[in-house]
Amino acid sequence: MRRENNRLASAGQADIVRTRDNVFQEGSRMTLNVGDKLPDAVFKVMTPDGPDTMTTNAAFGGKKVALFAVPGAFTPTCHAQHVPNFLDNLDALKAKGIDSVVCISVNDVFVLDAWAKATGADGKILFLADGSADFTKATGLVFDASEIGLGIRSQRYAMLVDDGMIKVLKIETGRGMLEATSAEALLAEM
Numbered sequence: 221m222r223r224e225n226n227r228l229a230s231a232g233q234a235d236i237v238r239t240r241d242n243v244f245q246e247g248s249r250m251t252l253n254v255g256d257k258l259p260d261a262v263f264k265v266m267t268p269d270g271p272d273t274m275t276t277n278a279a280f281g282g283k284k285v286a287l288f289a290v291p292g293a294f295t296p297t298c299h300a301q302h303v304p305n306f307l308d309n310l311d312a313l314k315a316k317g318i319d320s321v322v323c324i325s326v327n328d329v330f331v332l333d334a335w336a337k338a339t340g341a342d343g344k345i346l347f348l349a350d351g352s353a354d355f356t357k358a359t360g361l362v363f364d365a366s367e368i369g370l371g372i373r374s375q376r377y378a379m380l381v382d383d384g385m386i387k388v389l390k391i392e393t394g395r396g397m398l399e400a401t402s403a404e405a406l407l408a409e410m
Contacts, residue, residue, distance in 0.1 A: 259358035309403035
């Protein structure tokens with residue numbers, strides 16, 4: 221990828237460099253691959269008592285997880301296709317040994333809580349808020365949506381994760397598409 225001279229300051233971290241394809245690369249970090257362990261992070265989750273934290277280990281340790289990440293809650297493809305697709309396939313995923321389905325988005329916990337309720341996914345899919353994109357940056361799967369006013373977001377991807385280790389990784393290549401990262405695509409890999 222060709223690098224442009226468009227650097228974003230990042231206090232205490234390596235510069236983040238925007239590439240021609242609006243994919244961020246931080247320092248020498250590479251995109252995660254199959255066989256890699258998920259990076260340690262602290263997410264925000266909504267509980268009956270209000271916002272709380274959840275670590276990567278708590279969400280993925282000792283479990284088989286279908287993980288999908290989206291650029292943003294309530295955005296057209298994410299809202300109308302991605303979450304409904306995983307909801308429609310919950311039983312098939314569970315039948316293949318999946319313990320939980322997790323959605324990660326670079327949104328705050330209040331937005332993700334409202335989104336879970338609006339989509340009917342509350343209590344069925346675990347929504348992890350990566351509000352500062354710390355996890356997303358650590359994965360190398362960052363997408364710059366500044367041109368449409370959304371700032372730094374996650375690329376659309378899906379993974380099969382077993383005890384924190386990536387077994388399958390699918391990254392969507394086009395905007396507004398749900399093909400490689402659908403629940404059916406993950407099921408086909410199982």
